[in-house]
Amino acid sequence: MSFAISADFLAAENAKLEAAQAEDYQALGRQLSRRGISIEAMTERAMTYAVAVPTWGVGTGGTRFARFPGPGEPRNIHDKLEDCGVINQLTRVTPTVSPHFPWDKVADYNALRQEAARHELGFDAVNSNTFQDQRGQRHSYKFGSLTHAVKATRMQAVEHNLECIEIGRQLGSTALTVWIADGSNFPGQSNLNAAFDRYMDSLRIVYDALPTDWLVFLEHKLYEPAFYSTVISDWGSSFMAALELGPKARCLVDLGHHAPNTNIEQIVARLIRAGKLAGFHFNDSKYGDDDLDSGSVDPFRLFLVFNELVDAELRQAEGFSPAYMIDQSHNVTDPIESLMASAIEIQRAFVQASLIDRELLSAAQDGGDVMLGHRIVKQAFITDVSPILAEARRRKGGAIDPIGLYRSSGYRAEKTKERPPVEGTSAGIV
Numbered sequence: 422m423s424f425a426i427s428a429d430f431l432a433a434e435n436a437k438l439e440a441a442q443a444e445d446y447q448a449l450g451r452q453l454s455r456r457g458i459s460i461e462a463m464t465e466r467a468m469t470y471a472v473a474v475p476t477w478g479v480g481t482g483g484t485r486f487a488r489f490p491g492p493g494e495p496r497n498i499h500d501k502l503e504d505c506g507v508i509n510q511l512t513r514v515t516p517t518v519s520p521h522f523p524w525d526k527v528a529d530y531n532a533l534r535q536e537a538a539r540h541e542l543g544f545d546a547v548n549s550n551t552f553q554d555q556r557g558q559r560h561s562y563k564f565g566s567l568t569h570a571v572k573a574t575r576m577q578a579v580e581h582n583l584e585c586i587e588i589g590r591q592l593g594s595t596a597l598t599v600w601i602a603d604g605s606n607f608p609g610q611s612n613l614n615a616a617f618d619r620y621m622d623s624l625r626i627v628y629d630a631l632p633t634d635w636l637v638f639l640e641h642k643l644y645e646p647a648f649y650s651t652v653i654s655d656w657g658s659s660f661m662a663a664l665e666l667g668p669k670a671r672c673l674v675d676l677g678h679h680a681p682n683t684n685i686e687q688i689v690a691r692l693i694r695a696g697k698l699a700g701f702h703f704n705d706s707k708y709g710d711d712d713l714d715s716g717s718v719d720p721f722r723l724f725l726v727f728n729e730l731v732d733a734e735l736r737q738a739e740g741f742s743p744a745y746m747i748d749q750s751h752n753v754t755d756p757i758e759s760l761m762a763s764a765i766e767i768q769r770a771f772v773q774a775s776l777i778d779r780e781l782l783s784a785a786q787d788g789g790d791v792m793l794g795h796r797i798v799k800q801a802f803i804t805d806v807s808p809i810l811a812e813a814r815r816r817k818g819g820a821i822d823p824i825g826l827y828r829s830s831g832y833r834a835e836k837t838k839e840r841p842p843v844e845g846t847s848a849g850i851v
């Protein structure tokens with residue numbers, strides 16, 4: 422029998438914190454009520470929020486230099502589902518997982534779907550992988566995949582994406598996320614527009630194979646591994662591709678995939694305006710695609726992104742239905758702790774952005790009251806909504822203090838006994 426955190430243990434740990442939680446919740450409730458905000462409405466809102474966890478996120482990641490495996494890390498998709506189940510059990514904000522193929526390949530996907538359901542999990546967007554060669558693969562992706570100059574290589578990459586759609590259909594997903602590493606490292610290596618044209622030819626086949634209720638998410642990335650030119654490098658390229666493909670193609674924003682200091686929230690606003698925002702890969706960064714924990718470096722930026730999202734939601738912007746996912750690489754922390762902390766930071770930004778009085782903000786903006794507009798936004802950001810998040814978790818049967826409870830449960834130590842390392846596990850350098 423594999424170890425699981427029991428409902429009794431969870432209840433007993435929560436019981437120790439309930440009085441303090443009630444006190445903090447009431448104090449915040451009084452403060453918000455003076456500002457004309459109902460804390461109950463905010464808690465209910467927090468309870469509706471959900472963000473998907475990537476299956477590759479529960480493994481230890483790595484840099485281009487090294488990987489330092491953690492004890493008891495998952496060895497396969499079954500172990501990964503178990504860990505993802507714990508993250509949701511304690512936070513109650515991550516009910517779905519985003520799988521990656523071929524990393525998560527199994528023989529029977531109906532069985533996998535049922536297995537996930539036993540962990541109270543469903544499947545979110547399916548991610549294809551044509552950025553590395555798999556054992557026995559006929560054509561190499563060293564010089565590109567969906568945009569490769571050789572048609573047979575492109576078709577192999579297309580076939581893989583079609584297979585991902587088929588797998589996703591069996592798992593109950595309704596979206597395919599396509600990120601390619603294609604590009605060039607030397608001026609003169611590749612014809613910039615011919616590569617884009619080939620991308621369009623390949624993606625058209627994938628697009629035409631989408632089931633009616635499916636979307637394809639195009640994920641852009643500025644650089645790495647293609648340091649001179651990347652085919653889908655920015656939101657302009659992904660937007661152009663999505664526009665040409667049609668209504669089922671949208672642009673995915675990974676927060677780490679922009680040049681430093683880029684105004685990401687404005688990109689989000691523009692994509693919302695165009696009805697082309699697919700959703701997010703949340704993470705944080707200092708320099709580039711650092712894949713650090715969400716909200717760990719620049720929580721204000723995360724909040725400003727949610728400011729745009731909540732604004733769009735409340736004014737019921739046409740075609741607005743973003744998919745929320747985390748995409749991080751955990752190198753020096755326990756991935757379960759990082760993912761729980763990140764999911765809570767993302768939910769925090771959502772609730773903080775919900776505190777803003779939109780009418781008051783519009784009036785300040787239209788009236789040219791710069792300082793008032795800024796203060797309205799800033800006041801929401803500096804409000805500590807932790808008691809609301811804890812209350813939302815408590816009411817949904819989660820943990821008041823997820824990381825504290827996880828640590829005292831001994832989960833990782835138990836898994837270290839249950840999961841002897843296997844040769845060749847490299848759960849995701851992403």
Ligand code: AFD
Nearest residue numbers: 548600642675702710748851
């Ligand atoms: C890489 C890419 C991108 C993608 C992930 C999984 O940078 O973020 O989402 O791999 O395919 O990290």
Ligand code: MN
Nearest residue numbers: 640675702748
């Ligand atoms: Mn990503």
Ligand code: MN
Nearest residue numbers: 675677710851
């Ligand atoms: Mn990335």
